Amino acid sequence: MPLTTYAELLDAAIRWIGYGDGVSVPSRITSAAIDAVQLAETDVNDTLRVPEMIKRSVFSTSGEFASAPSDIAKLINVGRLRDGKETSLHQVAEDVLPAYSRAYAGDQEWVALVGLELRFAPAPTVAAPMSGRITYYGNVEPLSAATSCTATFLRYPNVYLFGTLKHLSYYTEDDAAQAKWGERQATEITKANRAAVLRDASL
Secondary structure: OOOOOOOHHHHHHHHOOOEOOOOOOOHHHHHHHHHHHHHHHHHHHHOOOOOHHHHEEEEEEOOOEEEEOOOOOEEEEEEEEEEEEEOOOOEEHHHHHHHHHHOOOOOOOEEEEEEEEEEEHHHHOOOEEEEEEEEEEOOOOOOOOOOOOOOHHOOEEEEHHHEEEEEEEEHOOOOOHHHHHHHHHHHHHHHHHHHHHHHHHOO
């Protein structure tokens, strides 16, 4: 059975722990499977970094700080936009950024990610605002009845299935299954991240 929808993922996870195919499925197991998918997605957001998760967003700011996208998982690039041209900024650690702020003025050259904010140097001002574009790995869109499939799930259904089974095993208190499915999930995430690098070594 293919795993291409949220419903198919739930059915597969429940079947793999011994329900379905004529065996009545308790409502508590169905509810736990729904929870397990959500928890598996947190694993994906924390550890998977693949092209299907890459997003872009434009912004403008007239101050030293600007909000980063709320779903950012890893920053890839911040570019300054002017006259249709994008110039990449140098990403640095926040603790060295004040030195650049003191020593330089003019166009922005440096950026630091500080929590969920971007900090620029030199700082934009009301008189000289900055337009930019951020490229980043974003958290996956949660699967649901309304959003039954996403590009990340379609490409890596094994990551989702093994992660769901791992978290279901916590619910059923099956220590052996926890270890087995946790190891399988970790292996598949490692494979997916390696494949992403092979597809585009620049990432």
